[in-house]
Amino acid sequence: MILRRFFSSSFRLVSSSSSSSSSKLGGGCHRDGFRAVSSMPEPCQSSPLSDDESCDFDWDSLGFGLMPTDYMYIMKCSKDGKFERGQMSRYGNIELSPSAGVLNYGQGLFEGLKAYRKRDGGFRLFRPDQNALRMMTGAERMCMPSPSIEQFVDAVKQITIANRRWVPPLGKGSLYIRPLLIGTGPVLGLAPAPEYTFLIYASPVRNYFKEGSAPLNLYVENEFVRASRGGTGGVKTISNYAPVLKAITRAKSRGFSDVLYLDSVNKRDLEEVSSCNIFLVKGNVISTPATNGTILPGVTRKSIIEIARDRGYEVEERAINMEELFDAHEVFCTGTAVGVAPVGSITCMDRRIEYQTGADTTCQELYSTLVGIQTGTIEDKMGWTVEIS
Template structure:
């Protein structure tokens, strides 16, 4: 379908934050994208307007039944001034995977990518240039019917907001400490674990808070049935290098098919590294550590890109991985992906899209 995006520029531009002290998800740009869906009419009225609060009825269905999805990607400013996006189409294709599971009407992927490009162009002065910074892009869809019965909504709102960001974890590229969760369950097969929907993250908060109280950055989830097989870290997919082989949990409907995960697998294979997607138990990881064959562990995700794991705590048994230091593979993947994202390294994969 063909859409025309109308643009209304703000009359009151905000003061931009210090890009050396951005944090993550704290500051927001001058504009936002909105588009509505009405049953029988489809998606309509795409526009970019000044960033402002939403006016929603208290009975709006998203508040009561959680019918919503979101995505996350980034824009970068290259050394020669180009504005670069990293695999935006993959994110928008994943929107429709989430939409299908949550009974939300699909979006036009090509148009959604164009909408991202348009709002990034409008707020391009907000893209930070300092090392390790970027413009985080948050597309999301919420159900908007004012109705308290349980059913899919007939109306929706698609929005995109932007936030200049620094490192997601305060540790940056330094290894993080991860707590292996045994008590709580986030999702099971047949559930919504593979969709990027707020309910998955709400289900993770209790375990995450308890882990932080114990001094850990994040939680490593085990499968919801046997509490045996590794799934993912709260905000990242996870990889383990054992005896020269990189292993990551296979996609079986309970974890997110991460864009950075997919990029990491493709990149490692291009480097000649053996990569295997399969079920891997926490016992196998601890046994590999005991044998001295657990060489590295790291998480992957849009927010942190690569986050090395330096310590695991499972049932009170603490192990250090690679002496708590970043490993060779983690470092190579991080340097290569961030180099491609920033335009410093040639992109042989066709991942970069210029705005």
């Protein structure tokens, strides 16, 4: 249970106590050298916050862009490799050494999850423990200490409560929560940073793609690749994302929504879209590329697989040759930001392939079930959601 405390005159919310967990990779961490600087304008003035307070905003105009909320969460790694108790701070800029590990060598991870408003005014998180586990896996790959599952989930609860007036009304969007784990300690030679910081900020969002809920038009990229075997494609490191910007920019300039990448060895098997996983549907069979180290194991991906199997579909996780795109009846993408997004067409080898979309499709069935569980309109028999009063 989260302990709510009164805001002090400096507008800081002290976090509840959380047990620290040691890390095998956490040696040599320091406590100083990092601080929040509250230099950004506050978008919605009112304090202290109250339970019935809401932000005066036209939620129908909400898209997927940064809208700074009131608070962010900061937790620093102590000298013994453990993460100490975190605290809330006003949303603002952060100060880093120019030789910070994250700036020089890209030693950083991020996660993405959402908080939803319930009909009774409370809030609900969707599988935050899975994001915590994925961050721990990524931290091991990137030679970083990581918060425990308990610390991660507790911090996400706190950021939701502190920014509760920014959680959109039911059906109008969600509060996107962005946890970061970064090497903040100074380092010159190539080595793990000597200190780390866990930081969370949040922003209300709605549709990720500019098409809204309209079907996506994807382009199969055959020049650039997203990830290579033995690399970091299977973890959510920050260094995975800037390299795809050139391919995305080129595709969008030609009228496409996003890029579908192929494997780096033979450029034959499907991998994933820039920011989401991909699924093919043919009859009662749903296929998705296996997470073999180059594909991110998405939380939404995992959830859709479990929902589909529970509803009687046969789900295959395997290598999928791009030729199979020509035989599929439906294609859809999954991800925390995109949700479950139908694909209307894919252009492959200069040939445009169109797919079934709209009502009575497998995509729509799975989307409705997932959103129902996330928002509480469908009973959560899986035990996936975390309630926040």
